[in-house]
Amino acid sequence: MAIDTAKADPGEAREDRPRPRRLVGSRLGALILALNLLSLLILFVGALALNEWRRGLIEARQDALTAQAELLAKVLGDREATQGVPYPALDPYEAGLVLRDTFVPRNQRARLYDADGALVIDSYEVSDTIPGRPLEPARPAGSPPAEVDPEQTRRESAKLEEARMALAGEVEAALTGEPQAQLRRSESGDRVVSVSIPVRHVEKVLGVLTLEAADVDEILAAQRAALMPFAIVALVVSLFSSLLLHLFVARPVMRLSAAADSVRLAQTRAISLPDLEERRDEIGDLARSLETMTRALSDRMEAIERFAADVSHEIKNPLTSIRSALETLPLVKAEAQREKLTALLQQDVRRLDRLITDISNASRLDAELARDRPRTLDLAALLTDIVDVYRTSAKPGDVPLELTLETTGPTRIIGRDGPLGQVVRNLIDNARSFSPPDGSVRITLDRPGEGSPTLRIRVEDDGPGIPEENLETVFQRFYTSRPKGTVFGTNSGLGLSIVRQIVEAHGGEVRAENIVDPDSPDRVAGARFTVTLPTRA
Template sequence: MASDIAIARADPLPPGEAEPRRRLKRFGGSRLGGLILALNLLSLLILFVGALLLNEWSRGLIEARQETLTAQAELLVRVLGDERIGVTRGEPTPSLDPIEASRWLRDNFLLSGQRARLFDIDGIPVADSFDVTEAIPGRPLPPALSAGTPPEEVDPAVEVRNAADVEQARAVLGAEVEQALGGEPQASLRRSESGDRVVSVSIPVRHVRQVLGVLTLEAGDVDETLDAQRRALMPFALVALAVNLLGSLLLHLFVARPVMRLSAAADEVRLQRARAISLPDLEHRKDEIGDLARSLETMTETLSDRMDAIEAFAADVSHEIKNPLTSIRSALETLPLVKTPEQREKLTLLLQQDVRRLDRLITDISNASRLDAELNRDRPRTIDLTVLLSEIVGVYESGLKPGEAHVAFAPSAGDHVLVVGRDGPLGQVFRNLIDNARSFSPPDGAVRISLVRDEMDPDRPVRVRVDDDGPGIPPENLETVFERFYTARPRGVAFGANSGLGLSIVRQIVEAHGGRVRAENRPGPRGEVAGARFEVALPTAPPAGRRP
């Protein structure tokens, strides 16, 4: 049986202590989601900032390089345009002397990593700093092959492509020089004949206002500088990778593994190795995993309590049914031995009484077993308790028989008292209480129903009281009367007319509606017991526009 299975659960909340209200969490109501979002955004932000810094750095570097080359080129063209150094001549026609220009560049321009080229008015190169220095353009030659090694075959397509690249680089340079010959300085980032990226400026050489040629300065250290910048970006990328790895590890530790543990605990419950999930280290977490663990624990505890209640109910039903069955069997066994008609009639009446008792018991057990399904099937709605009680009392008064107790209703709480619940089960609560009070009332007595408010209890301010004039309830049985199959009837009531489930059903329905029911004895004028009182406390309906 289920009761033989081990139960693993955390300590429940103390009686009367409400579950703490969950605090408002950040990041859209999710702490765990906020952690995931923050880690991912942090890694992306690191990469984004690094990329911005690299782009800005590269752009600033190129612009600064162009400004430096422009300043150098403007200084050089002012010197080249001065007749006193002999590079340019103004008589009879302004012109450049290519021999003097080459000699002057050799003697005055030997900067490492830069190349100066001078073009005449027709765009024809007349001087190149690489021609007058030891610098050799292009990439270093590969190491020499050992003796006897056949030369590597050259792909004609590669040679054609390289030649096309050289021609394209020369065409771009020619276009730049052509624009500079128009009198406007030019600056660009282009490919050289060797395929390297270079920062280039082209400044017109003037004699007075006459353009005599163009001086082009190139700096070919752009790729090396950008490579250094890329290497500088690597720490950002490594940090972003580390943050992503850390985020993945945290997700595994704080999400994946706890979910796997919860799944394993649920499997333990499913396989009946435990009756409840209990993972205290997860239940104390303040994120969604903790909420899930607490919800699963509460759910399994509720199911476990429900199973215990079903087992206890089944045991009580078995015990209560056996009593009339035993009585019927004894009567049937005795019936053949009866000699006189009076004894036979008495035994037959006893059988009929046991059959009625058994029928009433089975009917009440069936109603009690369907109660949970009815409570879960019907949706709660706003109910006017004044109208509901008036209708119930009207039905009793219209079918009143001689000698039965009258039922009176006094709506002292006001015209309309609204509660949220299910009208069918709530109606059954008050009918059971009225039936119980009438059964204890003297002939032609009265059962009084009052509807009041108790502002001292803001959670359950609505009070419905059912008073009778019966003998009252023994003090030790004020709680026992709500147990299943408890029957302590007054003298004169037919045996077996009550199953003892009415007040148990009342408590079950009232607690399902968030209420409370209790029993007490009403004192008389001289302190004696004047009768019994059952009080039902219910929460009032929330104001319109608010959800319960």
């Protein structure tokens, strides 16, 4: 029966392949991390570069103002702007003429202080520059006076006082004879680059010349504009990484989700997305795992369907026999025939009871194997205990058991003692059902070879053997072909099928073969079932 698969592209599902082991983390995780780090690195490098550029621009502006102020201070220190002999001092009138005649750009402000730190002249006073901010538009006549926020007024007064204190501190420091340069706030709240140069006549400090440049905001605006390319590149990298995540992660996961929904809605039996399964990352691992899981579930469902069909067929046989016997029983008058029909009914009931019991055991086997965790057990001790139980409970006429332990080394294996015990009991029961009353069942434990990593259990009988064409068929469910002379209905045909299922679940194998009479090679002397299990010394 073919398995329907949920897939996006045509093509059959590929063979299961082992998942690659990675020593260096996740490929998708590394890609995501690399892209995110790349965008962050771009912003970080851009911020560092622009920070240095900003510092360089401000320092260059300070250097230019310092050179300009030193030249102007030298002019002011000449005799034309000083008065008094032998103790010279700044002449306010002459100094005002110098500042007026000296070109001072509109975005600069020059102030001259005397030796006591008092303001002598301000370039705004000798030029047409009007400091401050534009006035608010005139209010219509009769309008109520504008509300004044006391808190805002207080904050503005505090800022004004702070700016004046910063300027006074700069002038006071320059009066000591050391030039000063700093970035501070002006009285109007703007950021300015300010330099204060002592005005000297020979060696005497006559005052301080302060130059301010109010183009700091323009410098910062240029810096922000220069940062934009870095931000745009980082944004492009982030968008590209998001697109990659969508193409390589989100969309494949959505396809896997849609395929899983198809399986859930019983539209398909298994997931098959060949293009995703070929990927060598976590998405490929997930696609392969989902395909393997759904295919295993599909195989399990098919096995259950076949099992249900076989069970239905096997149960109908004794039920049909019982119904026929019950319909015939009222018509039979002879007591001997009635007893024969009654015996047939009892035989069919026993057969049906055994069949239902074996079916129940077989249906629970998978769940028991999944629940029961393997552990270390001694196979020799397990065989000895099982044989002792058979010998203790033996009845007259039962076929005797012979146990032989032919290995001297350790006989420990990793397995489940309950299911493995069921394997041995099923093989013993099967051998006893075929052995003649004067025969025996021989159980042997040995190793296939010296130092072999496996242990071998052999169960032999003296029965008629197995037809050569059925040496493999006997392990199929409900195989009940038995030789003449055996009691009908005493076997359900599930015992050897359960044996193979348990042995394969333990990583071993089981096979059947006939025992040849050494004196007559053409004569079959019995059957032998061999179970091979891996060991753990």
